[in-house]
Amino acid sequence: MKLATIGVGNAGSKLIDRMLEFEQQTGRDLCRHVLVINTARTDLAKPKYVPKDRRVLIGDTHQKAKGHGVGGDGEVGAEVAKNDIDEIRRVFDDVEIHEVDAILVAAGLGGGTGSGAGPVVIDELQKMYDEPIYGLGVLPGEYEGGRPALNAARSLQSFVTKVDNFVAFDNDAWRSRGQTVEEGYEEMNRELATRIVTLLAAGEVDGSEVGENAMDSSDIMRTLDTGGVSSIGYASTDLKKSDGLLSKYKSKNKDEEVNSMDAAKIKGLVRRAVNSRLTIPCEVSSADRALIVFAGPSSMISRKGIESAREWLEKEADTVEVLAGDDPREDSETLAAVVLLSNVTDAPRIKEIQNQAVDAQNKIAELDAVREEEITSLITDDNNELDPIV
Amino acid sequence: MKLALLGVGNAGVRLVDELRGAEQRTQTPISDGNVLAFNTTPSTFAELEHIDESRQVLIGDTHPEVYQPEAVGEEGEIDKVDTESVDPREGVAGDPELGAAVAREDLPEIRRALDAVDDTEVDAAMIVAGLGGGTGCGVGSVLLEELVSIYEIPVYVLGVLPSADESDQRAWCAARAIRTFVPMADAVLGVDNEAWHTDESYNAVNKAVATRIISLFGAGEREGLPLSELRMDPNDINRTLDVGGVSTIGYAKTELSIEPDGWLQKLRGLFGGETTEPEPQTDATTIKKLVERAVDSKLTLPCDISTVDRVLLILSGPPRELSRKGFETGRSLLEDKTGTVEILAGDEPDTEATTVTATVLLSNVTGVPRIEQLQQRAVAYQTDAESTPAVTHEIDSNVEVDTEGAVEANEEADNGREADAESNPEAAETSDDSDAAVDEHGFRFTDKETVKPTELIDEAEPTTDEPPVDDSTDSSDAETPELSENEPTDDSDSTKPSEDADDSDADPNIKDPFAGGSATSDPSQ
Numbered sequence: 001m002k003l004a005t006i007g008v009g010n011a012g013s014k015l016i017d018r019m020l021e022f023e024q025q026t027g028r029d030l031c032r033h034v035l036v037i038n039t040a041r042t043d044l045a046k047p048k049y050v051p052k053d054r055r056v057l058i059g060d061t062h063q064k065a066k067g068h069g070v071g072g073d074g075e076v077g078a079e080v081a082k083n084d085i086d087e088i089r090r091v092f093d094d095v096e097i098h099e100v101d102a103i104l105v106a107a108g109l110g111g112g113t114g115s116g117a118g119p120v121v122i123d124e125l126q127k128m129y130d131e132p133i134y135g136l137g138v139l140p141g142e143y144e145g146g147r148p149a150l151n152a153a154r155s156l157q158s159f160v161t162k163v164d165n166f167v168a169f170d171n172d173a174w175r176s177r178g179q180t181v182e183e184g185y186e187e188m189n190r191e192l193a194t195r196i197v198t199l200l201a202a203g204e205v206d207g208s209e210v211g212e213n214a215m216d217s218s219d220i221m222r223t224l225d226t227g228g229v230s231s232i233g234y235a236s237t238d239l240k241k242s243d244g245l246l247s248k249y250k251s252k253n254k255d256e257e258v259n260s261m262d263a264a265k266i267k268g269l270v271r272r273a274v275n276s277r278l279t280i281p282c283e284v285s286s287a288d289r290a291l292i293v294f295a296g297p298s299s300m301i302s303r304k305g306i307e308s309a310r311e312w313l314e315k316e317a318d319t320v321e322v323l324a325g326d327d328p329r330e331d332s333e334t335l336a337a338v339v340l341l342s343n344v345t346d347a348p349r350i351k352e353i354q355n356q357a358v359d360a361q362n363k364i365a366e367l368d369a370v371r372e373e374e375i376t377s378l379i380t381d382d383n384n385e386l387d388p389i390v
Numbered sequence: 391m392k393l394a395l396l397g398v399g400n401a402g403v404r405l406v407d408e409l410r411g412a413e414q415r416t417q418t419p420i421s422d423g424n425v426l427a428f429n430t431t432p433s434t435f436a437e438l439e440h441i442d443e444s445r446q447v448l449i450g451d452t453h454p455e456v457y458q459p460e461a462v463g464e465e466g467e468i469d470k471v472d473t474e475s476v477d478p479r480e481g482v483a484g485d486p487e488l489g490a491a492v493a494r495e496d497l498p499e500i501r502r503a504l505d506a507v508d509d510t511e512v513d514a515a516m517i518v519a520g521l522g523g524g525t526g527c528g529v530g531s532v533l534l535e536e537l538v539s540i541y542e543i544p545v546y547v548l549g550v551l552p553s554a555d556e557s558d559q560r561a562w563c564a565a566r567a568i569r570t571f572v573p574m575a576d577a578v579l580g581v582d583n584e585a586w587h588t589d590e591s592y593n594a595v596n597k598a599v600a601t602r603i604i605s606l607f608g609a610g611e612r613e614g615l616p617l618s619e620l621r622m623d624p625n626d627i628n629r630t631l632d633v634g635g636v637s638t639i640g641y642a643k644t645e646l647s648i649e650p651d652g653w654l655q656k657l658r659g660l661f662g663g664e665t666t667e668p669e670p671q672t673d674a675t676t677i678k679k680l681v682e683r684a685v686d687s688k689l690t691l692p693c694d695i696s697t698v699d700r701v702l703l704i705l706s707g708p709p710r711e712l713s714r715k716g717f718e719t720g721r722s723l724l725e726d727k728t729g730t731v732e733i734l735a736g737d738e739p740d741t742e743a744t745t746v747t748a749t750v751l752l753s754n755v756t757g758v759p760r761i762e763q764l765q766q767r768a769v770a771y772q773t774d775a776e777s778t779p780a781v782t783h784e785i786d787s788n789v790e791v792d793t794e795g796a797v798e799a800n801e802e803a804d805n806g807r808e809a810d811a812e813s814n815p816e817a818a819e820t821s822d823d824s825d826a827a828v829d830e831h832g833f834r835f836t837d838k839e840t841v842k843p844t845e846l847i848d849e850a851e852p853t854t855d856e857p858p859v860d861d862s863t864d865s866s867d868a869e870t871p872e873l874s875e876n877e878p879t880d881d882s883d884s885t886k887p888s889e890d891a892d893d894s895d896a897d898p899n900i901k902d903p904f905a906g907g908s909a910t911s912d913p914s915q
Contacts, residue, residue: 010620040623042610063542064625068391068513071629072734143718146731177674177715181705181737184714185619360731367699367730374697374756375635379572381565381765385772388570389486389531 001200001217004033004100006125008118009077010043011108011138012036013050014185018193019106020049023201027331030201033095037088037121039080039113040069056091058084058117070112074151077116085124092128101217103133104200105163107155110140110148110171115155122162132221135163136196138188139280139353141171146360153357156350165224165342167196167232168280170349195232195279199338202293202327213306215293215325220340223291223323228343229350231287232279235272236336239300266294266305267312269337274316280347288343289321290314296335298328309337317341391513391607391624393546394424396537398530399481400434401520401550403427403441405596409518410440412600418608424507428500428533430456430481430492430525447503449529450492456482482524486563489528500533504540513624514544514576521567522552522560531570544576544628548603551691551760553583558771565768568636568761577631577753579603580638580691582760602639602690605749609704609738622704622736627751630702630734635754636761638691642683643747646671646711670710672746677705677716682723684748694757698728701753706738707746724750 007016013036023030034051038044039059047055059065059080070076081088105122107114118135125133137159140148160166174188202215224230270292274284290313294301310324380386397406406427413420427446429435435446450456457479482488493500509515515537519526530547537545549571552560571578586595609622631637672680681703685695701724705717721735 040621040625042617042621042623046617066513066625069621069623069625071623071625071632073629141718143722145721145725145733147733150731175715175718179714180670180709181619181712181714181717182709182739363729363731367732371633371635371699371754375572375754378636378756378758378761379568381769383769385769386562386566386569386765388573389490389528389566390535390570390574 001030001102001202001204001220002032002100003030003200004095004097004103005031005035006103006105006121007034007036007047007050008105008107008121009038009111009114010040010046011111011185011189012106012114012118012136013038013043013047013055015106015108015136015138015189015192017047017049018186018189019197022190022193022197024049026197026329028197028201028204030197030204032100035091035095037081037113037117039065039067039077039117041067043069054091056087058087070116072112072147072151074112074116074155077112077114077118078120079116080113081117081120085120088121088124089128092125097129097131100131102131102164102221103129104136104196105133106136107159108138108140109152109155109159110138110144111151114138115151119155119158119162122159126162132164132224133162134224135159135166136169136192137166138169138171138192139349141175142352142356143175144171146356146363149353149356150360150364153354156353160227160229165227165230167230168347168350170280172349173277173279173281191234192279195234195338198234198295198327198336199232199293199340202295202325202338213301213303213325215291215323215327219323219325220291220293223289223321223340223342226288226343228288228345229280229347230340230342231282231344231347233273233276233339233341234336235269235276236334237269238334239296240333263302263305263308266302266337267309269294269335270309270313270339273337273339274313274341278341280344280349282341282344282348283346284316284341284344285318286344286346287317287319287341288345289319289323290317290342291322291340292324293338293340294324294326294335295329295338296326296332297330298326300335301326301328313339391420391611391627392422392424392511393420393607394426394507394509394512394515395421396425396507396515396517396533397427397441398517398519398533399429399523399526400431401523402518402526402530403429403434403438403446405520405548405550405599406518407438407440408593408596408600409603412597412604413608414440416604416608416612418604418612420604420608420611422511424512426503426507428503428525428529430489430529431458433480445506447499449496449499449525450482453488453492453495455488456492482528484522484524484557484559484563486524486528486531486566489524489526489530490532491528493529493532497532497536500536504536509541509543512543514546514628515541516546516548517575518548519550519567520552521549521564521571522556524563526550527563527567527570530567531574534571534574538574544631546631547571547575547578548581548599549578550581550583550599551764553587554763556583558767558774561764562768562771562775565761565764568764572634572636575634576628577634578636580636580758580761582691584760585688585692586690599690602641602749605641605706605747606639606702606704606751609706609736609749612740616709616739616741618737618739620736622702622734622738626734626736627702630700630732630751630753633699633754635699635756636691636693636758637751637753638689638693638755640684640687640689640750640752641747642680642687643745644672644676644680644707646708646744646746648744668710670713672707672711672713672716674713674716674719677711677713677746677748678720678723680746680748681705681716681720681750682727684750685724685727685752689752691755691758692760693752693755694759695727695752695755696729697755697757698730698752699754699756700732701728701730701734702751703733703735704738704749705735705746706740706749707743708741709737709739711746712737712739720748728752 005016007013034054036050037056041057044055060067062080062083064076065080103125107118109115140152169192203217306324310322314322395406397403425445427441428449430450432448517530517534519530521527551564581599705712724733
């Protein structure tokens with residue numbers, strides 16, 4: 001697939017940057033157009049792979065933003081993006097849309113810019129282009145608190161109604177002990193970038209050879225055509241000889257043979273992909289359609305293996321709409337299986353976020369209601385005998 | 391973020407001087423030289439080390455009622471503040487009305503001085519004043535009024551409250567300053583001398599305050615720091631303070647031991663050897679506890695933290711020490727402790743730091759016992775003063791002639807005027823207690839709409855242009871519409887295509903999506 005990628009806000013921009021990094025490291029060519037949009041000037045300095053002229057600051061003339069972010073407020077994020085919509089449209093003018101199959105908009109839904117400006121950007125894209133627009137959204141973890149949950153719950157509605165498919169990523173599922181703040185976000189972004197690029201780059205003639213069971217862009221787009229929320233599973237196995245400590249550590253199947261991989265192992269890989277951490281944990285059987293991409297040397301991927309994996313997933317996902325194919329990467333030292341579960345309708349985390357959001361919204365409303373009164377009460381003595389000076 | 395620092399009065403200019411010193415010490419430029427010191431007496435100017443003479447503005451030196459000493463600061467001890475080192479007759483002698491009058495008269499002078507501050511280069515302006523002083527309170531009020539009318543940026547006040555052993559007059563002045571500043575300023579950050587000076591000198595108080603202000607507003611302003619993952623932008627701070635009211639700052643730090651083999655590492659690095667990243671000395675638990683300590687620490691203004699409206703947390707230190715889990719559980723703990731969900735949290739990575747610090751801004755705290763105490767003292771002082779004509783020169787009001795000079799009569803008259811709203815304070819208290827959310831913190835509402843402030847003092851004040859009550863009521867009313875930003879709209883329910891988005895009962899309660907709701911008129915939505 002050829003993609004135009006747009007990152008909105010801090011999380012979205014970093015995610016796009018990691019996608020570019022992974023793409024370059026693995027010799028893929030997925031992102032034909034790149035753009036990052038932010039309300040904070042400092043955050044625009046962070047990407048390493050996004051060209052300087054593809055970084056757009058919005059809201060620098062907005063009274064509340066001024067290039068210093070929107071204070072985590074999605075309302076302001078949306079307002080700023082609407083005000084600068086001409087600016088955004090102007091940068092899209094450079095995107096030669098006939099060169100791409102789809103547009104991907106990545107954003108963190110807990111922050112103000114991603115949650116607010118993201119949907120506005122998507123609205124504009126929908127007006128300008130016929131190509132499908134996919135959302136890639138990072139949902140805040142429970143520990144990030146009520147305000148991010150509220151942003152996310154509201155923004156999720158906007159995203160899901162506006163995009164052709166929304167790939168969700170749950171921060172909580174990827175939290176691990178011992179990470180620093182820096183590592184935590186780095187690792188998550190890398191994991192997500194690996195999944196999304198491995199999936200969407202399949203079927204792209206970017207120097208890779210066309211396999212006999214090759215996955216085609218149109219297959220992926222058809223699977224995503226359901227709308228709704230999707231989840232991605234991933235597993236990979238190291239193909240290098242397990243003689244070094246490192247490869248022993250990396251590869252779970254130590255006794256794996258190097259030169260062949262039987263059907264059972266292929267199926268095992270897919271099973272691992274589905275049962276390991278999905279980008280958003282969900283009931284697999286609630287998926288509407290599903291798709292498996294195997295990325296690695298074509299010699300490693302047998303047709304029989306693909307078929308048995310497909311059949312297994314058909315049962316697991318309880319749908320007959322399951323496609324499977326390969327994305328030959330002859331130089332690759334790993335064999336990876338990516339599983340796309342499209343339009344999963346049973347994702348508990350989303351409900352949790354919504355509940356947290358409703359609580360947050362009520363608390364905010366309560367505070368709003370008494371705010372002026374309480375301040376007045378604080379600054380005034382009991383009988384209001386003390387006057388202001390001016 | 392960048393702040394213009396405007397010190398007013400003895401305490402204010404000293405604190406700004408301290409802040410400037412701290413900026414230089416910590417190499418955290420927050421003011422970028424946008425600094426001014428206003429005073430009605432030159433006494434403290436002589437001791438300033440970090441504020442250039444061109445930035446020192448003397449107000450009211452020609453006013454007949456302003457007393458200027460012959461010789462300045464001869465025996466004054468530099469590390470003591472206000473009443474201790476300065477002749478109490480100096481300047482406006484603690485009279486806020488005189489301070490305000492003097493400032494109004496010298497407004498052209500003040501405006502000229504303000505030209506030296508570039509309000510487009512800073513993210514907010516901050517008036518720094520001792521609220522118990524006649525200059526801090528009086529001149530501060532007029533300056534605040536002026537800044538609010540000319541600046542688009544938020545205007546904050548860093549106000550120092552007098553301690554219990556300072557005079558009743560200063561308590562009265564401070565209580566009125568709070569009454570004046572809070573409705574006008576975008577936020578008032580409080581510092582309580584009572585909580586801080588008992589075991590420490592005033593100088594130490596100033597140092598502690600400077601440390602907190604720099605940690606909070608200076609986050610991310612130091613040159614050469616690595617980019618943070620979750621940077622707290624100026625708008626994050628501004629949004630947190632946006633709710634107005636009184637705010638306070640908590641702070642805690644953990645010292646890291648300097649690696650004993652640090653030099654060896656460096657040496658090895660010089661010879662091309664591999665330098666290993668030092669082992670982290672903190673973990674998730676340490677970081678979580680640090681955040682907890684910050685909010686439980688001695689706040690600049692002690693308060694009931696459950697009455698806070700919005701919170702901002704900054705965790706600063708070497709990136710390897712900032713545990714993500716500790717950071718997130720710390721933030722979550724703040725939500726539990728304060729009961730608010732409006733919490734912004736960010737990191738400030740500083741590779742060279744030898745400490746990990748947590749700084750917590752608690753915005754719009756409404757349970758502040760110290761302010762209540764000051765108000766009680768102030769009312770007692772005012773009532774006393776009213777009964778002593780020698781002290782209160784302004785009492786001969788043309789309205790309440792019949793009560794003049796008699797304390798009891800005055801009070802009766804006050805109550806009489808308020809009778810239509812509330813027959814007595816107790817009644818108001820009980821009815822409010824049943825009201826909402828606030829009662830548990832011992833709050834008493836005074837119904838501002840119906841109870842007019844007594845105007846015993848301002849009535850006859852010639853320099854006040856407008857009736858003071860209307861002024862403050864207007865400014866607080868004007869803010870109300872902005873608070874309805876989260877107005878629910880309801881046309882989203884029909885447009886949800888995915889089950890995930892609408893399978894929750896909770897969903898209809900969540901407000902409209904940000905875009906494509908009522909806010910956009912786009913028919914394609």
